[in-house]
Amino acid sequence: MRGDRRQIQTAVLGSADSEEPLILPLEAIELDAFRRRHEHDTFWCGLLLGGCGVQLATKLYTDRVCHFAHHPDPDGLPQVCGRHARGVASADHLYVKSAAAAWLRGRGEDEARVDFARPDGVPLGSVVDIRWQGGGLRVHLDQAVPPAWDMEGHEPVLGVSVPVDPDTLIRRWYVHRIGLHSEGTTRRIRIGTEAFSRPTEWFALDECEMTERGLSTPAVERIVRSRSSRPVSPWSAGQSRKAPDAPARAQGLLRRLADALKVESVVVVSRVCRGIAAVTDVDEKTQAQLQAALSEAQRWLEDQAEVRRELFARLEEAVGTHGIEQVRPLLVRVNATASHDRTETESRIVDAAAVQLAAHRRQRQTAAAAAKRDSGQARQAADRVRTLLANLRRRGRGQPREAMRETVRQLLQAAEEAGDRIDPRERDQVNSWKKRAGLDTPSAQAVRPAPGERAPKQKREPLLHERVERRSWFKKPCPRCGAARNTDCLNDDGVGNGSRRQLPHDERLQLIISERKSRAEPPKQLKQGRRSRTVPPMPTTSWQVVDVTCPDCNAGPGSRCTTPGSRPHQSRVARFRLRFPSA
Structure with missing residues (x-):
């Protein structure tokens, strides 16, 4: 990464x-x-x-x-x-949690809970759930999760970037929004109330209250009051207010129809069409305007009816095939755009979709709980891996070999349980300790005996640093980390304490072992007609000489010379000694 x-x-x-x-x-x-x-x-x-x-x-x-x-x-x-x-x-979700908890405590809700919900695995901080004894809020800080308007006990509160359709505003009268702005090193919260054809009004959190309807602001009180009571007439009982004449009423209906079509509100368009049909006593020009607008509106309503039929047909098909990924967005769209005047068939389709989603939600919650338990165990195993690595770095060299091997076995078990909870660098350290402890072979991974049983004796292959005496460990430069002669190897895999390794790299030790093996081999016999002669030992190992280009036969690095027996030319040996005088 x-x-x-x-x-x-x-x-x-x-x-x-x-x-x-x-x-x-x-x-x-x-x-x-x-x-x-x-x-x-x-x-x-x-x-x-x-x-x-x-x-x-x-x-x-x-x-x-x-x-x-x-x-x-x-x-x-x-x-x-x-x-x-x-x-x-x-960090807005943390600010929301802190402000909500303080706001609820100030209203006597000491046992209220604020959680960071993650439905469908959305990123942490997209949704904040606020619950108290009498109700709850679900705060949508972004568009990752569509708001569910009919979920019991969760009144949606939308962030400023979360859209809401006009039909929802008409059906619900209003929706709440949340906004955060920076003040110094903190963020302040405001609650807004948005209604159809009205600008959003913003209030401080202390101006809001909890009521039987849910979260309430001063704007909500005005909206509810205007919807629940008829306006008081300013005229006395003996006076009659003059009604607007027919032409003025017709022009007002035409303006309302244009606004309703602009926001694509089926409910308002249908209502205005009924009002237009009831208009009489207008001149021919106005009547023609009304008829043209009514005809256009009727065609639009027919198109919307066809869209609605198709929407419910798609939802019914998704429910029948158990396509949860299709059911969820379709149900949200149905609730947002087709919640009015539902037929019995449409209600049946919506109920079936809601039941299917609820069942899927319960399954997901069960799986999430199991995953959470597994995640907790993996997290504990990862912490155990880091603890064991730290212990091995501090005490690995001074521990008896069997004690160190037992610690590495515990490390391997913890790493297996941690899975991807440990990063690649920690995984490399685990593998290095596994190799250093000699547990990287199938025989070393044999099942240990039960307590009280004696383990059978097995002949162990000596490790590389055990095959070379300590005084010879650093006689050659290290081909892996580039450490010079008589210098410790660099700790590039984190298996030791500090910047230098306690043991040389295996590549450095293998270099010494390979050289000793080549010196111990008997001289080769080359045939020349009926006579044979013994090839004297080369001044250096052949794999070192071939690291340079041969001046005689132009053999490149890594290629042997074209002499009988592939013995390097003397000019190549001289060039090698000139380039590597310490070899």
Whole structure:
């Protein structure tokens, strides 16, 4: 995975699993004050932000915005973080949880719960569920999850980027929205109320209340009052208010019809058409306008009726084939655009879809609970892997060999249970310790005896560092890490403590073993007619000489000379000695 180089603007205080977010100031002069204010605090790439859990540092710039940055890796490797959201809005779900909990406590709801829901595995922070004894809210901060308007106990509250169709506004009278804006190093919350053909009105959270209808704002109270009571006539009982004349009423209906068609509201268009049909006592020109508008509206309603029939047919087909991925968006669209005047058949289709979705939701919740348990076990195993690796780095060299091998066995078991919870670098360290302990062969992985039983004795193949005496470990340069003669190998796989390895790389040891083996081989006999002669031993091993190009036969690196027996030319040996005088 490549590191994400986008600038990090949010973090959490105190620890990786903290729920206390904060925003870093963008300007250098503000960052100085921020550092003084948080002199004794630590900042983390929080797990609830989707981060890696590593500590962060503040970066001050005068030519660009300031931001958080990961602390460098102890081994000097680049820090890899899979966090997706890094901007100022990436911690909004934490701010919502904190504000909602404080708001509910102030109204006597001490046992209220605020959770970060993840339906269908959506990213953490898209949905926030707020529950108390008398009701609940589901806050949609983005469009990842479509709002469910008919879900009991979850009144939707939409972020400013979440769309809502006009029919829903007409059917529900209003919807709530949530907005967050930055103030210093925190985010403030406002609640908005949006109604059909009305601008959204915004209020502070303290201006909102919980009622039997759910979340209520001053705008909600005005909307409910206007819908529930008839306006009081300003005229006295003895006076009669003059009704608008027919031409004026006709022009008003035409304007309402145009607005309803613009927002594609079937309910309002049908209602206005009935009003147009009832208009009389107008001149021929106005009557022609009304008839033309009515005919156009009727054609539009017929088209919408056909779209509605097709929509319910697709939903019924999806329910019959158990296509959950098709049922869910179709049911949301049906509830949003075709919730009025349903026939018995349409209601039956919607009920069947709702039952199927509910069953699928229960199955998914059961699977999610099992996955959560497995995930928790894998996370514990990954922590165990890191603990065992740290113990091996500290005590691996001083431990008795059998004790070290037992620790490595525990490490291998924990790594298998952790699965992909450990990163590639940790996996490489596990494999290195497995090889170092001699557990990388099938015989070494044999099942251990039960407690109280004696294990059969098995002849073990000596490891490479056991086949070479310690004084000869570093006589040759290392072909893997480039360490010079008489110098320890670099710790490039993290199996030792510090920047140098306690044991040389296997490639370095194999170099010594191969050279000794070539010296121990008897000289080759070359035939020349009826006579034979003994080939004297070469001054260096043949695989070293062939690393250079031969001046006589132009044999390239890695290729042998074209002499009898492939013995290298003397000019090639001289060139090799000139290039590698210490060999």
